[in-house]
Amino acid sequence: MSLLRPKDDTKPWAGAYQPYDLVKELCIAIGVIGLLAVVLAVLFSSPDDKPSTVAQWSRQLPVDFVKTAATELDGTSGTAEYGPPYNHNGEGQHAAFIYLQKWLGVSHPIDTAADYVIDPLETVPNDPALQRALAEYQAAPEKTQKAWGEAYAKPLEEDAEAEEAGKPLPKTVSVDPTTGMVSVQASGTGPVPTMMTSLLSLARSGGLDGSLLTSKQFFQTDYTKPLLFMADGGLLDKRAEEQHLGGDEWGMMNETGSYPGQAWLWLYAFWYQIEPFKASENADVLVMLVMGVLSLAFICIPFIPGVRDLPRKLPIYKLIWREHYRAIRPRSSA
Amino acid sequence: MSGSTDRSWTVKVREKAVEALPPEKLLPDGQPTYVASWIYMFGVASIASLVVIIGSGSILALKGPAWWHYTGVGHFFNSIHMWAVELFFFAMVVHLWGKYWMSAWRGGRARVWMTGAITFLVAVPTALTGYVSQQNFDAQWISTQAKDGLNSVGVGAFFNVTNFGQMYSYHVLLLPIAVVVLVSAHVLLVRRHGVVPPIELEARLQAAPAVEAPAAAAAGGAG
Numbered sequence: 001m002s003l004l005r006p007k008d009d010t011k012p013w014a015g016a017y018q019p020y021d022l023v024k025e026l027c028i029a030i031g032v033i034g035l036l037a038v039v040l041a042v043l044f045s046s047p048d049d050k051p052s053t054v055a056q057w058s059r060q061l062p063v064d065f066v067k068t069a070a071t072e073l074d075g076t077s078g079t080a081e082y083g084p085p086y087n088h089n090g091e092g093q094h095a096a097f098i099y100l101q102k103w104l105g106v107s108h109p110i111d112t113a114a115d116y117v118i119d120p121l122e123t124v125p126n127d128p129a130l131q132r133a134l135a136e137y138q139a140a141p142e143k144t145q146k147a148w149g150e151a152y153a154k155p156l157e158e159d160a161e162a163e164e165a166g167k168p169l170p171k172t173v174s175v176d177p178t179t180g181m182v183s184v185q186a187s188g189t190g191p192v193p194t195m196m197t198s199l200l201s202l203a204r205s206g207g208l209d210g211s212l213l214t215s216k217q218f219f220q221t222d223y224t225k226p227l228l229f230m231a232d233g234g235l236l237d238k239r240a241e242e243q244h245l246g247g248d249e250w251g252m253m254n255e256t257g258s259y260p261g262q263a264w265l266w267l268y269a270f271w272y273q274i275e276p277f278k279a280s281e282n283a284d285v286l287v288m289l290v291m292g293v294l295s296l297a298f299i300c301i302p303f304i305p306g307v308r309d310l311p312r313k314l315p316i317y318k319l320i321w322r323e324h325y326r327a328i329r330p331r332s333s334a
Numbered sequence: 335m336s337g338s339t340d341r342s343w344t345v346k347v348r349e350k351a352v353e354a355l356p357p358e359k360l361l362p363d364g365q366p367t368y369v370a371s372w373i374y375m376f377g378v379a380s381i382a383s384l385v386v387i388i389g390s391g392s393i394l395a396l397k398g399p400a401w402w403h404y405t406g407v408g409h410f411f412n413s414i415h416m417w418a419v420e421l422f423f424f425a426m427v428v429h430l431w432g433k434y435w436m437s438a439w440r441g442g443r444a445r446v447w448m449t450g451a452i453t454f455l456v457a458v459p460t461a462l463t464g465y466v467s468q469q470n471f472d473a474q475w476i477s478t479q480a481k482d483g484l485n486s487v488g489v490g491a492f493f494n495v496t497n498f499g500q501m502y503s504y505h506v507l508l509l510p511i512a513v514v515v516l517v518s519a520h521v522l523l524v525r526r527h528g529v530v531p532p533i534e535l536e537a538r539l540q541a542a543p544a545v546e547a548p549a550a551a552a553a554g555g556a557g
Contacts, residue, residue, distance in 0.1 A: 013366050013528060013531055015366060015367065015368075016366070016367040017364040017365060017366060017367065018364060018365060018366075018367050018369075018370075019363065019364055020362060020363060020364050020365040020369075021363065022361055022362060022363075023361070025378055026378060026381065026382065029375075029378045029379055029381070029382035030382040030385050030386065032379075032382070033379060033382040033383050033385075033386050033418070033421055033425075034382075034385075034386045034389075034418075036417075036421060037383075037386050037390070037414045037417045037418040037421060038414060040413075040417035040420075040421075041410055041413035041414045041416075041417055042410075044413070044417070045409065045413050046409065046412050046413040046416040046417075047470075047472060048402075048403060048409065048412075048468070048470050049470055049471040049472065050470060050471060051469065051470050051471050051473070051474050052471060052474060082485075084485070084488075084491070085485060085490050085491045085494075092485065092486065093485075093486040100486070100487045100488035101485055101486050101487070101488055101490075103488060104488030104489075104490075104491035104492075105491060107490075107491040107492065107494075108494060108497075221497065221498050221499025221500075221502075222494075222496075222497045222498070222499060222500075223496055223497070223498050224494060224496040224497055227474060227477060227478055227496045228478070228496065230474070230478075231478040236474060236475060236478060239471060239475070240475050245475055247479070251479055255465070255472045255476070256471060256472055259416075260420055262458075262461060262462065262465060263420075263423070264423045264427070264458060264461070265458070268483075282486070284482045284483045284485070284486035285486035285487055287483065288483050288484075288486055288487045289487070292487075295455055298451050298454075298455070299448050299451045299452060299455070300448075301434070301439070301447065301451070302439035302443075302444040302447050302448070303444070308437070308439070311434060311435045311436065311437040311533070312437060312533055314435070316435040317435055317436055317437070317532065317533045320371050320373055320432065320435060320436060321368055321370075321371065321436075321532040321533075322371075323368075323370045323371065324367065324368040324370060324532055325532070327367070
């Protein structure tokens with residue numbers, strides 16, 4: 001007897017048998033399920049909302065795009081401060097003394113200033129003003145670069161806060177309705193306004209989409225950089241809110257439209273809706289650890305006292321086997 | 335000749351396999367009369383759904399990941415694939431609940447339960463990798479949301495949901511193989527140990543006179 005092969009408490013069946021055609025049953029089941037899937041496909045189809053692009057983002061929400069780019073440049077965006085696996089600018093989440101995110105290290109390095117702003121701008125040809133601005137920025141000490149970036153980002157953040165609170169928007173940020181370009185009134189910003197204007201132009205033309213995917217090889221399949229850049233901004237959030245896909249609405253278990261989505265993730269999504277997980281800075285790791293423990297318990301139900309005994313105490317099994325219990329009753333009482 | 339046969343790994347594997355699962359146990363033509371409830375349908379419904387998933391998924395894989403976005407036929411097969419996945423999880427969840435209330439791990443059947451439970455848990459990332467490989471807004475949103483949970487426990491270091499290439503490989507090859515292997519092991523264990531008898535009445539049932547049994551009964555169970 002071992003843990004996986006406990007003592008046999010059910011003797012070999014010596015009772016009655018009935019004819020059974022396993023192969024026929026499987027074939028019929030495949031036919032029925034296949035037909036059901038076809039009927040559901042015909043009636044309800046499947047969702048396929050087009051993906052967002054950086055170009056769309058920069059055209060539809062130019063202020064949000066520039067604000068996000070500014071925080072990528074000054075190192076205060078969500079990705080810039082994320083920590084592993086993208087950079088060392090944070091420790092990531094932890095539960096007590098468990099720092100799994102930190103321990104596994106940086107495997108997909110992202111330098112937000114270089115990857116999202118400086119490197120794409122260096123690909124823009126025939127723009128002496130931009131080249132001078134880039135040279136000035138790169139020659140400046142890190143402290144100065146940060147001061148320029150923060151001075152430029154401040155009015156944009158005030159604009160975003162006012163918009164979120166429904167207050168009148170400050171006049172320090174404006175959008176030219178004809179060109180879609182953003183003007184930010186701020187002092188002490190150095191070459192940053194020139195860089196941001198060029199980045200917005202590059203994004204609007206679609207060039208930034210390609211630039212963010214560029215690496216050492218021709219073929220690309222890794223969308224980590226553009227996806228994280230877009231996730232730092234507001235377009236994906238805006239679309240998700242319109243489709244009721246936000247984290248406070250059970251998040252990623254849903255999908256666009258009125259489709260069932262990944263309903264099997266309900267328990268995972270459930271923890272995010274309640275305290276202490278809801279307000280915790282370490283909600284993700286706490287939820288993952290809880291789900292890890294529950295998953296292990298799920299596998300080990302045969303060995304967990306109480307949980308394994310519950311079916312014997314509740315009469316649901318009598319409902320499942322009611323035909324048989326009814327069939328044998330006369331024999332046992334005879 | 336017989337000496338070399340005794341030492342043959344092939345012969346040993348064959349003998350062990352036949353001993354564990356003789357043909358009449360592997361493919362029985364009879365089953366105990368207590369197997370009489372609609373709940374038993376959900377096990378085979380799960381397998382049937384998996385067959386439809388693999389069939390529709392194979393067509394999508396043959397035509398490439400972008401095909402279903404720009405052709406009506408492609409979208410139709412994607413819809414079949416998606417609904418088969420929904421049916422698969424629905425059938426599997428009902429099957430698992432049914433087996434829980436039957437205490438289906440009794441009689442040395444712990445491994446049957448465990449392979450079933452692990453299959454469910456492996457099916458979850460199999461589906462997730464499909465959702466993040468769709469190349470549409472759902473894929474963008476789900477991948478950027480899912481990354482935080484995976485990153486928080488270090489999984490993101492080697493399983494990057496924002497890397498389409500990696501997720502597509504997992505979805506069309508690695509995880510489906512894992513699911514199929516687990517389901518196969520699960521079914522073979524069910525065949526080996528037989529369908530779990532009703533709770534508490536085993537002894538009384540065994541005292542009842544046996545009726546004429548098919549080949550499987552002679553082999554000691556319904557597989």
